[in-house]
Amino acid sequence: MGRIPRSYLINRLTTLILTILIAATIIWIIPRLSPVDPAEIALGRMASGAGSVANSEEILAQLRANMGIDQPLLVQYFKYITGALVFDFGLSTAAFPTPVSTLILNALPWTMGLMILSLLITFFIGNLLGALMVWDRSPKLVRVAIPAAMVFTSIPPILSGLLLMWVFSAHLQWFPLTGAYSIFVEPGWTWDFVKSVLHHGFLPALSIVVVTFGFWALGMRGLMIGVQGEDYVKLAEAKGLRPRYILYRYMIRNAILPQITAFALKIGLLIAGQVLVERIFAYNGMGKLLYDAILNQDFPVIQGVSYVIILITALSVFLVDLLYPFIDPRIRHEANA
Amino acid sequence: MSTADMTRAEKRQARRIKRFDNPWMNPKLIWGAGLLLAIIAMGIIGRFVWDLDMVFTGSSPLKLPPVGFENLRGQEGIGAHPIGTDGGGRDMLAMIIVGAPNTLFVGLLASVIGMSIGIFLGFSAGFLGGRTDDVIRVGADVMITIPPLLILVVFQSAFGDVSLTMMALLIAGFVWQSPTRLIRAQVLSMKQSGYVQMAQLSGASTSHIMFREMMPNLVPYLFGSFIASVTTSIVTAVGLEVLGLGPQRIPTLGRTIYEAINAGALIQNLWWWWGIPTLLLGIIFIGLLLINLGLDEVSNPRLRRLS
Numbered sequence A: 001m002g003r004i005p006r007s008y009l010i011n012r013l014t015t016l017i018l019t020i021l022i023a024a025t026i027i028w029i030i031p032r033l034s035p036v037d038p039a040e041i042a043l044g045r046m047a048s049g050a051g052s053v054a055n056s057e058e059i060l061a062q063l064r065a066n067m068g069i070d071q072p073l074l075v076q077y078f079k080y081i082t083g084a085l086v087f088d089f090g091l092s093t094a095a096f097p098t099p100v101s102t103l104i105l106n107a108l109p110w111t112m113g114l115m116i117l118s119l120l121i122t123f124f125i126g127n128l129l130g131a132l133m134v135w136d137r138s139p140k141l142v143r144v145a146i147p148a149a150m151v152f153t154s155i156p157p158i159l160s161g162l163l164l165m166w167v168f169s170a171h172l173q174w175f176p177l178t179g180a181y182s183i184f185v186e187p188g189w190t191w192d193f194v195k196s197v198l199h200h201g202f203l204p205a206l207s208i209v210v211v212t213f214g215f216w217a218l219g220m221r222g223l224m225i226g227v228q229g230e231d232y233v234k235l236a237e238a239k240g241l242r243p244r245y246i247l248y249r250y251m252i253r254n255a256i257l258p259q260i261t262a263f264a265l266k267i268g269l270l271i272a273g274q275v276l277v278e279r280i281f282a283y284n285g286m287g288k289l290l291y292d293a294i295l296n297q298d299f300p301v302i303q304g305v306s307y308v309i310i311l312i313t314a315l316s317v318f319l320v321d322l323l324y325p326f327i328d329p330r331i332r333h334e335a336n337a
Numbered sequence B: 001m002s003t004a005d006m007t008r009a010e011k012r013q014a015r016r017i018k019r020f021d022n023p024w025m026n027p028k029l030i031w032g033a034g035l036l037l038a039i040i041a042m043g044i045i046g047r048f049v050w051d052l053d054m055v056f057t058g059s060s061p062l063k064l065p066p067v068g069f070e071n072l073r074g075q076e077g078i079g080a081h082p083i084g085t086d087g088g089g090r091d092m093l094a095m096i097i098v099g100a101p102n103t104l105f106v107g108l109l110a111s112v113i114g115m116s117i118g119i120f121l122g123f124s125a126g127f128l129g130g131r132t133d134d135v136i137r138v139g140a141d142v143m144i145t146i147p148p149l150l151i152l153v154v155f156q157s158a159f160g161d162v163s164l165t166m167m168a169l170l171i172a173g174f175v176w177q178s179p180t181r182l183i184r185a186q187v188l189s190m191k192q193s194g195y196v197q198m199a200q201l202s203g204a205s206t207s208h209i210m211f212r213e214m215m216p217n218l219v220p221y222l223f224g225s226f227i228a229s230v231t232t233s234i235v236t237a238v239g240l241e242v243l244g245l246g247p248q249r250i251p252t253l254g255r256t257i258y259e260a261i262n263a264g265a266l267i268q269n270l271w272w273w274w275g276i277p278t279l280l281l282g283i284i285f286i287g288l289l290l291i292n293l294g295l296d297e298v299s300n301p302r303l304r305r306l307s
Helices: A006-033 A038-050 A056-067 A073-085 A100-134 A140-154 A157-171 A191-228 A231-238 A243-255 A257-281 A286-296 A299-327 B008-021 B027-049 B092-128 B130-144 B148-159 B164-172 B177-191 B194-201 B206-242 B253-262 B271-299 B301-306
Strands: none
Touching: A006 A073, A006 A299, A006 B130, A006 B148, A038 A056, A100 A140, A100 A191, A100 A243, A100 A257, A100 A286, A100 A299, A140 A191, A140 B271, A157 A191, A157 A257, A157 B206, A157 B253, A157 B271, A191 A243, A191 A257, A231 A243, A243 A257, A257 A286, A257 A299, A257 B148, A257 B206, A286 A299, A286 B148, A299 B148, B027 B092, B027 B271, B092 B130, B092 B164, B092 B177, B092 B206, B092 B253, B092 B271, B130 B177, B148 B164, B148 B206, B164 B206, B177 B206, B194 B206, B206 B253, B206 B271, B253 B271
């Protein structure tokens, strides 16, 4: 359609590239400022496995050469940046010699699946409830009950996750405590496996849903108040359209659009929250990968996971910014907006 | 109509209307502030009436339940440890007296620093415009998409143990962006408003316009933004602590939860070990949310009629 002005596109694209570049650079600089030597950690791991290590000086030098940390910093930096562009973060030190990218590729579908599912559910429920809170025909119970439920919105999903885990997994034993699927089923597109995945994924998703729907509901409430008094709503009422029709077709449709940009600002926090949920449920996603890497001081993996998550966040924000004018034709991007 | 003629419902209504005349006295704001003050009060009073040496490992019996409950080994809670002890032999009450204010401290310190940076940059960008504005705006846009938790995970796993203040400083590096954007936008729109132009015409100095004319109108937004960044800071701090990072030797609510999960407290039904810090964090977050909702009503009068 080509309605996006080129200057706007360039602006967003610059921001996207800068974000990725700056994040990648920060992730690279930080470990270099630290007094901890990754070669010595690797040597320590060997020593704890074998009891003692002979000619440790030579091994240290060899390890440093393998890790590339004996080269000038600038060379290291360019190697790292070009590697990061093609998702090459080197080899995991804990799960040696698995490439970091393989580990991330295995974990990513789980994280994305859980995230998209819980996002769709919360977006739908949250916006509907937010709209009902303002609509003058909703039952009184709804108008009282929803604000009460909103109290949970400020709680990070890790806390709701703990609570749900305790009640439904530890106590009632309706749901499994850990993992993304049962160890007794073979992964594949069989009904048993899908059932097991759904069974394991329910609680992590629920713990995200119960604490995030309120964010959308709150935003929607504010937007609906703005729409409520508009002339076109009054006209629709005067025409004698069914109130429910007015609510869905006239009010929610117009009010919901800024919610999509709200999503762009929120996605970073959502992903960070989900990483922690995955950690407590030991769900096979990026969160667990990250936590295990922290435990093992597996630096390439920590860097890789952080980089990929930041990349996903930046890309989603970029896409939302670009798609927005197509979704909402009222928005026209100013050349210097 | 004199007070005597009014029914009870009418009197209540009148009192309410009077109270609502001052938007700062709305019930959400009061309840929210009350919850947070209660936590702070617990931290202060607790220091005087409770023996805080019991935060050290092995200072108490292991895994005792709160008074009135029984643990899986059949031990009953005792008065010396009213809300139980953890798996490392630490008194839970002493842990939360020390830990809860620590958690709030990180959030407040990080936000105060973040807000100060935000106010400075936001005013500079909005007021000076031009190149300065471009750099600040792009900088804020870039930093706002980077989730703080991930960068801090990298930082802390490289550096190991950090102090509470250090963690707050690190988090502050990620909570200045939204205040900057908000203040910049407000300053830009205010610059066009009548009273600011009036002040400019009457020869007021830049700092007078900034602090005397604009600042008072920004106060509700600043408060709202401050509370939002306290929430973000605490969420990030707790996130780090639950991943086993953050300060290693100082009790914090997040670290207590981390230790409880790692020791399998969920399966062993040691609910008080993870449940009490969870509950306190819940109270802190609900308090912050209520304050934020209350501040919304202050700055957006259209919301007031709804409550």
